Amino acid sequence: MNFNIFESKEQNELAKNLFNAILEHIDEAAIITENNTIIFVNNKFLDYSGYTEEEIIKRSPLDFVHPDFLAMTKKNMESKSETPYEIWAIRKDKSQFPALLKPKMVNHYGKIFRVVTIKDLTQDKQYNQREQLLSTTLDQSHESIVITDADANIIYVNKQFCVLTDYTPDEVIGQNPKILQSGYHSRKFYENMWSILTKGKTWNGEFQNKKKNGELYWEKATITPIFDEQSKIKSYFAIKEDITNQKTIEINFKDTEIKYQELIKNAPLGIIIIDTNGNILTINTAMINFLGSPSIEATKSINMLTFPPLKAAGVSEQFQKCIDSKEKIRFENNYTSKWGKTLYYRLYLSPILNSNNEVTNILAIIEDISKEKQYEKGILEAKEKAEESDRLKDIFLANISHELRTPLNAIIGFGEMLKDNNNLIQEQKEYLRYIDDSANHLLSIINDLVDVSQLSLHQLTYTLERIKVCEIVEPLIPMLKQQLVAFQKEHLELVIHPYEEIKNIVLNTDKKRFTQIIINLVNNAIKYTNDGKIEVFYNVSNNQLIITVKDTGIGIPKDKQAIIFERFRQVEETLSRRYEGIGLGLSLVKDIVSLLNGKVWLESEVGKGSTFYVSFPIVNEEEKEQKEEPYQKSYSENFKNDKFTVLIVEDNIENKILISKILQQYNFNVVEASNGKEAIDILKKTPYINVVLMDLQMPVMDGIEATKIIRQTNPNIPIIAQTALSQTEDKEKALSAGCNDVLIKPFKKDQLLLKIIDNLKVS
Numbered sequence: 001m002n003f004n005i006f007e008s009k010e011q012n013e014l015a016k017n018l019f020n021a022i023l024e025h026i027d028e029a030a031i032i033t034e035n036n037t038i039i040f041v042n043n044k045f046l047d048y049s050g051y052t053e054e055e056i057i058k059r060s061p062l063d064f065v066h067p068d069f070l071a072m073t074k075k076n077m078e079s080k081s082e083t084p085y086e087i088w089a090i091r092k093d094k095s096q097f098p099a100l101l102k103p104k105m106v107n108h109y110g111k112i113f114r115v116v117t118i119k120d121l122t123q124d125k126q127y128n129q130r131e132q133l134l135s136t137t138l139d140q141s142h143e144s145i146v147i148t149d150a151d152a153n154i155i156y157v158n159k160q161f162c163v164l165t166d167y168t169p170d171e172v173i174g175q176n177p178k179i180l181q182s183g184y185h186s187r188k189f190y191e192n193m194w195s196i197l198t199k200g201k202t203w204n205g206e207f208q209n210k211k212k213n214g215e216l217y218w219e220k221a222t223i224t225p226i227f228d229e230q231s232k233i234k235s236y237f238a239i240k241e242d243i244t245n246q247k248t249i250e251i252n253f254k255d256t257e258i259k260y261q262e263l264i265k266n267a268p269l270g271i272i273i274i275d276t277n278g279n280i281l282t283i284n285t286a287m288i289n290f291l292g293s294p295s296i297e298a299t300k301s302i303n304m305l306t307f308p309p310l311k312a313a314g315v316s317e318q319f320q321k322c323i324d325s326k327e328k329i330r331f332e333n334n335y336t337s338k339w340g341k342t343l344y345y346r347l348y349l350s351p352i353l354n355s356n357n358e359v360t361n362i363l364a365i366i367e368d369i370s371k372e373k374q375y376e377k378g379i380l381e382a383k384e385k386a387e388e389s390d391r392l393k394d395i396f397l398a399n400i401s402h403e404l405r406t407p408l409n410a411i412i413g414f415g416e417m418l419k420d421n422n423n424l425i426q427e428q429k430e431y432l433r434y435i436d437d438s439a440n441h442l443l444s445i446i447n448d449l450v451d452v453s454q455l456s457l458h459q460l461t462y463t464l465e466r467i468k469v470c471e472i473v474e475p476l477i478p479m480l481k482q483q484l485v486a487f488q489k490e491h492l493e494l495v496i497h498p499y500e501e502i503k504n505i506v507l508n509t510d511k512k513r514f515t516q517i518i519i520n521l522v523n524n525a526i527k528y529t530n531d532g533k534i535e536v537f538y539n540v541s542n543n544q545l546i547i548t549v550k551d552t553g554i555g556i557p558k559d560k561q562a563i564i565f566e567r568f569r570q571v572e573e574t575l576s577r578r579y580e581g582i583g584l585g586l587s588l589v590k591d592i593v594s595l596l597n598g599k600v601w602l603e604s605e606v607g608k609g610s611t612f613y614v615s616f617p618i619v620n621e622e623e624k625e626q627k628e629e630p631y632q633k634s635y636s637e638n639f640k641n642d643k644f645t646v647l648i649v650e651d652n653i654e655n656k657i658l659i660s661k662i663l664q665q666y667n668f669n670v671v672e673a674s675n676g677k678e679a680i681d682i683l684k685k686t687p688y689i690n691v692v693l694m695d696l697q698m699p700v701m702d703g704i705e706a707t708k709i710i711r712q713t714n715p716n717i718p719i720i721a722q723t724a725l726s727q728t729e730d731k732e733k734a735l736s737a738g739c740n741d742v743l744i745k746p747f748k749k750d751q752l753l754l755k756i757i758d759n760l761k762v763s
């Protein structure tokens with residue numbers, strides 16, 4: 001470069017030397033340009049670029065700029081800006097390096113020079129990159145990192161620290177980590193930590209710390225001292241893992257375990273865990289009590305598989321079974337402990353399996369069920385007692401009904417006899433009708449009670465036989481009509497619809513019980529209807545005979561329609577009810593219908609009337625020849641007696657008199673005996689007796705025994721048993737003892753005469 005700045009050559013020479021000396025000295029590359037042409041370079045620039053001075057002088061500085069930075073450099077040069085800027089420069093060998101350019105404009109009497117120093121940034125950049133990498137790495141860590149200086153002032157925290165604690169770096173840099181302390185740890189804890197750290201050793205431990213918002217958290221920390229070249233501690237590096245969740249689980253687990261232990265300890269059930277050799281691992285107080293053991297020590301020595309009282313109670317066997325089968329077991333037995341205590345227990349065994357599906361332990365829960373058993377026993381006894389008293393009630397009902405029937409026989413009978421007396425005045429006749437009505441009413445109640453008690457005792461008599469509908473339905477007509485009179489409701493219309501089409505249909509039924517059902521329903525219809533009519537229909541549908549009894553009466557509310565079929569239930573169940581009755585009729589209907597394989601149901605609307613339906617299956621078989629037998633014959637009207645003798649064997653005086661009077665009215669001779677023994681004696685002495693009317697229940701000798709004895713010497717004399725019990729059993733007993741027939745009390749005059757005449761004919 002030519003320096004012609006000064007007048008003298010020397011001065012210029014000196015300036016040049018000084019200038020060179022300075023530029024070489026500054027340890028940075030430098031160039032000077034004039035009109036965008038390099039007029040000076042120092043040696044450093046030659047080092048950086050790999051060119052010689054000759055190769056550079058007179059060239060444009062842009063020749064050494066990376067194309068990406070050309071525009072920017074040009075702009076800088078043209079604007080004569082002195083602001084430093086960075087570019088990438090190109091060496092002679094085409095390699096590139098980052099450079100910081102600091103331009104300075106020099107104006108010398110109108111001549112503009114541009115002095116530019118150039119700093120190679122390669123190393124700076126690398127350092128920054130490293131630092132950045134380190135910082136990014138620390139920031140990306142999932143653990144919080146805190147670096148303090150030797151005095152424990154925080155000089156660095158990473159991102160995770162900020163995320164965890166909610167502090168920003170600015171808030172904590174320069175602070176002591178004490179700001180995180182929660183107060184959980186003692187002073188000693190920290191002293192101990194610092195004594196390790198200040199000795200240059202790494203400390204590992206767990207902190208419970210506090211976030212900026214006061215929330216507590218747990219962290220597991222490793223703090224390491226960092227040394228300088230003189231091996232002096234220059235900082236501490238702490239890396240900390242958030243273990244709050246683990247710690248919470250751990251704490252909860254500990255809590256749970258404590259609770260669990262408490263639970264086992266205080267459970268009212270005996271709990272025991274044993275190993276597969278029978279050794280006790282865990283046992284609670286209730287179990288010790290169950291074993292009746294005096295102490296826990298005594299209990300622990302017990303082997304559950306071999307302890308004799310447990311073996312005797314079957315417990316050991318169940319444990320072994322559970323070990324072998326790996327199945328849960330439930331077992332009940334009684335147990336007498338070695339110490340003499342007896343109780344009932346219920347045992348639940350569960351195998352505890354390891355990951356190889358092998359039984360490692362057995363968990364046993366034992367429940368003392370002695371009280372339960374006692375209670376159960378009590379209930380069973382109470383049930384038996386209740387059943388027994390129910391049975392006794394039924395027997396009582398049967399007996400009392402029987403006892404009532406006998407005097408009723410006399411009342412009805414004498415009433416009937418009085419009716420035939422022409423000397424009665426009108427008033428007496430009226431009273432007599434009241435007696436008669438009341439007695440008949442009482443009789444129907446007693447009959448219902450007898451039926452109910454017999455149903456309960458499964459002794460209700462009925463015989464299913466194939467029978468044509470007309471055979472049952474025809475005799476019913478006068479009986480149904482009679483009910484209107486009996487209820488004094490002759491103003492009601494009773495319509496029995498024609499049944500011609502179905503008259504030959506055959507049912508498998510009991511005629512008496514069938515009649516009882518229909519009469520019961522028609523009775524109710526009459527009883528609960530004040531105006532209008534009662535209709536009876538017979539229809540066939542789906543091979544069933546359906547009998548319908550329809551009335552225009554008071555009707556039955558919907559909510560009562562089911563319960564009225566239960567015993568003693570009525571729509572009106574108060575003492576002020578308007579209709580008589582004891583609530584047995586429909587329950588009998590339902591039970592008897594079901595005995596006859598039928599069904600009963602109803603439709604009703606309050607104020608409009610009720611319709612009861614009964615259905616029975618029709619038997620599809622050949623029609624039987626219809627018997628030409630009128631239903632009721634009145635023997636009393638046309639029987640002509642030729643003086644037959646009847647032996648009346650009866651202990652009840654009123655009945656004896658009654659029967660005797662009736663028979664005498666019809667010209668029978670009567671001989672009387674008060675018990676079986678008397679009857680035998682009389683028969684021996686009185687050969688002209690034609691028929692014996694034998695009561696079954698009598699003192700001294702009953703009718704069965706007497707009949708058997710009579711039959712030994714007198715096989716042919718007709719003996720008619722009379723009884724108030726209508727069970728099949730009694731009838732059969734009487735017949736097999738040798739009676740020819742059975743007459744059920746109470747009986748009407750005609751029934752008595754019919755039986756006697758029938759048996760006289762047989763003889």
Ligand code: ADP
Nearest residue numbers: 524525528564570571581582583584585586610
């Ligand atoms: P009881 O007539 O003796 O009370 P039942 O067993 O025959 O007993 O009937 C039970 C109840 O059903 C009766 O008390 C009455 O309330 C009601 N009930 C039965 N039949 C009829 C009917 N045709 N109309 C209205 N209510 C009836």
